[in-house]
Amino acid sequence: MKVSLSINQQDVQVEVPAYRTLIDLLRAKGFWSVKHGCEDGQCGSCSVIVDGRAVHSCSRLAAQVEGKSVTTYEGFRSDSRYTSLKEALMNLVDLDCGYCIPGMMVSIMALLEANPEPPEEDVKDALRGSRCFCKATLNDLSNVMEAIDKIRGKW
Amino acid sequence: MLSNLKGYYRPQSIPSALALLEKNSGSILVLAGGTKLILNENNIVKELVDITSLGLDYIKEGSGEIRIGATTPIQQIVENRILGNAAGGIISRAAHLTSHSIMVRNTSTVGGELVTSGPLSLFYCTMLVLQAQVRIAGGEEFALAMNVFLDKKGLGGGLLIEVVIPKLPAHSYAAVAPILSDMDRPIICAAGRVTFKKGLCQKAKLAITGTPRVPQRLHRIEEFLEGKPLDGSSIADAMEMAEAVYEPISDSFASEEYRKAVAPSLIKRVLYDCLEQAQDMSGTSE
């Protein structure tokens, strides 16, 4: 079947079998930030933004995003405004692996799109669906909140 | 994974969705958010009918009720102002507790959540005490009270199209009391609503999760409370009754014994919460 969508603001049309998941479509197109994780909707490694909302791409068929706008981490990776947020998340998990970072970035970006000044509780809620496979716990969000302030240009 | 999936349809009207479902029954399924369907191993499903273009994504407030379309994402219920203010906020709270992950809540739908309800479904439990109805389309359109739907007899091959939640009568207060696992999953939860008249409990509706198949109403406690003042003594009696009438299941989240042991305090929390709301509003007397 034919599916038309936009990926990181580029219109694309693809021919896919009905069972193709969004994660497999995106990775086949070279969007490697979208990671295979638990494949069970639990970990958030495969998160992308669809029409402004963070969703799992492992539990979504490519056919379901017909006509929709999909943003992956590649869509804002080179934007220097977000570097401090990425660093804060890296510090938060305090590990070198970084596998979970794109998924976390995506869920915070979706939150910031809806509310540029989210309270800490909403940031926590956005991150609750992401799991660090190296078992870091996401407790102290002060650096992340500071990074969000920076993005808003408060510093 | 739906490894044998060959066909995918996105009808634009309820009659066309029903026609597709009827024609190919057996190997065709309704697809809403897909959070349950797509991740489950299923080799039988060959075709899907995506119902997200049927115009069923809405939350509408009428004079006596709130209507939620079947494909409304759960997160929209969490965020919706009307629902946040209705029934002491328990609808939004229950929606939030359907999953710890906002990614799941952004995708899963009200219809999918209700159709897949199981023993621990807090959202279902909440709808029970609010006496919600579900509207089903299948041949003719009809409405089912939640406790009928509870038996899952009603859906047949039809489509759940809407949930209708009556607004609470005056002097009514609602509350939920969950116990959460470390992954924020409600392993047992009680929900309730109380209507006060002249300082007495005029009507009570109580339900609890952790029962076989789906959450159950606690009719005996409701009947016991009606016509009595809601106070320390009647609440203590209600707790005692909860211990006697609640017949929970054991599962990987909690044992039957644990659920039985904590159920009375959840009933207590719900009733005190309703009472405190009533006192805050000075609503115990008419």
Ligand SMILES: Cc1cc2nc3c(=O)[nH]c(=O)nc-3n(C[C@H](O)[C@H](O)[C@H](O)COP(=O)(O)OP(=O)(O)OC[C@H]3O[C@@H](n4cnc5c(N)ncnc54)[C@H](O)[C@@H]3O)c2cc1C
């Ligand atoms: C990480 C994670 C955690 C989860 N946690 C829970 C949990 O704690 N408890 C729980 O119960 N579930 C849980 N689920 C499963 C799932 O999220 C819920 O069952 C969900 O609400 C299903 O909604 P959906 O719209 O995605 O349904 P879908 O997956 O699209 O459909 C589920 C089933 O319902 C049928 N259906 C859907 N809508 C309708 C309709 N309007 N009319 C008729 N039939 C319909 C479909 O045919 C299918 O059989 C979880 C899933 C994930 C990924």
